[in-house]
Amino acid sequence: MIRYAALGLLALLFLTALSSNWIAPAPYERQFRTETNGAPSAKFPLGTDHLGRDRLSRLLYGTRVSLLLAPAAAAISLVIALLAGGSAALAGGWWDRIVTAASNLFLSLPWLFLFLTVRSVLPLNTAPSTSILITFGLMGLLGWGAGARVIRAAVLQIRDAPFTLYAHAFGCPPARLWFRHLLPHLRTVLLAQFWISVPAFILGEASLGLLGLGVAEPMPSWGNLLKELQSAPEWREYWVFAPIALLSLVMILFQLSRPMKHELKGRTA
C-alpha cells in the first residue's frame, strides 16, 4: 500500500515536472531586476533569488531536468551493465576476466571522486544543454560497474538452467536465446538495478552541481539550485530550503517504492 502511494506521488511529481512549461509562473531565466532576493509573495510563492529570478519556476524546471535525465542516465548505465555483465557470464574466459577487472576498477574508486575527475577534464564553459548531456551522460557511462557484477551473477545462475540447455540443444540462435529466454528471467534484477541507480544519479548530479561541476547556469537543476545555499542563508528564510525538501521527498519516495525491498519483505514476512 505504502509502495503504491509512493509510486503515485512520484508519478505526480514526474507529471508536474513534465508540465513545468505550462504551470511555471515565469520562464526560469527571466529576471525581475527590481525584486532580487525577494521573500515569498502572491506573485512569487517561493520568493526570488539574488538575480531576481522566480524560485518556484526554477524549482519546477530544475525538477524536470533532474527527474527526467537521471532515469535516462540509469538506462544508459543499465544497458552497458547488461552488455558487459551478460556477455562476461556467457562468454567466460579472458573476456570475463577483463570485465570483472574493469568493474573492480570502477568499484575501487569512490563514485564522487571518479565523477569529479572525469567531469573536470571536460569543458566547463559549455552551453547549458551540453552541460546537461555531459553531466548525465557521464554518470551513465561511469555507473555501470556494480550493475555489471550483479547482472553477471544473475546470468551465471540461469546460464546452466535446464531451459537454457534445452534452448541450446534445439539450436536456438544467440539473439533469440537472449531476448526470448534470458532477458525475461533477468527482468526483476534489471528493474531493481534501475530503481537503485535513479536516486543514486539524482544525488550524484546534486553533489556535482553543488561543487560547481554540474549543469551550467542559467539552466536550473537540483544541483545548481542547492549551490545557492552556499551563500549561507538565515534559517528564517525557510523558502530557500525548498530544493532540499523536494530532493529528500523524492529520495524517500524512491526508497519506499523500491520493488526489490517490497518483494523481499513479502518473502520474509
Add this chain to the structure above:
Amino acid sequence: MPRKKAVAALLRFATGAAVTLLIAGFFGAALIRLGPGYETDERTLDARYSDATTGAIGRENAKDSNVLTFYGRYLTQAVRGNFGISRTYEIPVSELIRSRAGVTLRLIGEGLGLGWILGLSLAGAATFFRWRLLTLSAEAFSALALSLPAAVFALLLFLARGPVFLVLAMAVFPRVFRYAHDLFEQARREPRIEAARARGVREWNIFRDYVVKPSWPPLLALAGVSFSIAFGALIPVEVVCDIPGIGQLAWKAALGRDLPVLVTLTLMVAAITVAVNGLAGWLGDPRDEREGLAQ
C-alpha cells in the same frame, strides 16, 4: 600444504591488486592528460612571469605530452618516494598530502567510528528488543540519511555550526545499519536459535553467540565499502566547509587539472579500498551483497 595455499592466494591477491592499481593510475593519467584544456597552464598567463619562465613552464609541461612516458616516469619516481611536483601549489605532492592527511584522517576516523557505532547499536537493539517502534524509527532515520547528498548535510551542519564529522557518520550509518540489521535478522531465523532456546540458553547469550558472532566476517567486509563511501562524502564536506584536507585537495586538483596530484590521489584511494576489500574478501563474504550495498 595449507600454508603454501595461503601464500599462493596472497600472491594472487597482491598481483591482482597491483594490476588494478597500475590500471587505475594509468586511467587517471590518460583521462586528465587527454582532456581538453590540459595544455593551458594558468601560470603562463601570469604577467609577472618573464618569457623565459613561461617558456620553461611550457617545456616542463611538454615532457608530459605522452601519457605513457609521463606514467612511466611517474612510477619510476614514485618507487623512490617522489610523486612529482603539484602544478597548482608548486610543491612536492608528497609534502602536500602529508600536510593535509592529518585533518582528513581525523575526520574519516571520527565519521567512520560514529557511523559504525550508531549503525551497529541500532541494528543490534532492533534485533534484540524487537520493538517495532525502534525498528521503524531506525529505518526512517537511515532512509532520511540516504535521501540527502553529503554536500547538503555539510551545508546544513555548516549553517547550524554543528560538528562536520557528523556528515561522514550520516553517510556511513545507513549502510551499516541496513546491512547489519539484515544479517542479524537472517541469523536470528536460523533453526539453531530455537534449539538453543529449548536448551534454556539465555536470550542475551543466544544473541551474542548465534546472532552477532556469525555476522562479524560479512560485517567486516563492509569496512572497505564504508571507507569508499566516507571518502566520497569527504570531498563535498571539505569543499563546503573549507577544510584543508585531502578531499578539498582532490577537488582543487581536479579543477586545476593537476596531473601529479590526481594520479597520486587515485592510486592512494584505490590502494586503500583494494587493500581493505581484499582483507574483507579473505575473511569470506558474499560479494554481490557488498556490491548492492556499494550503491
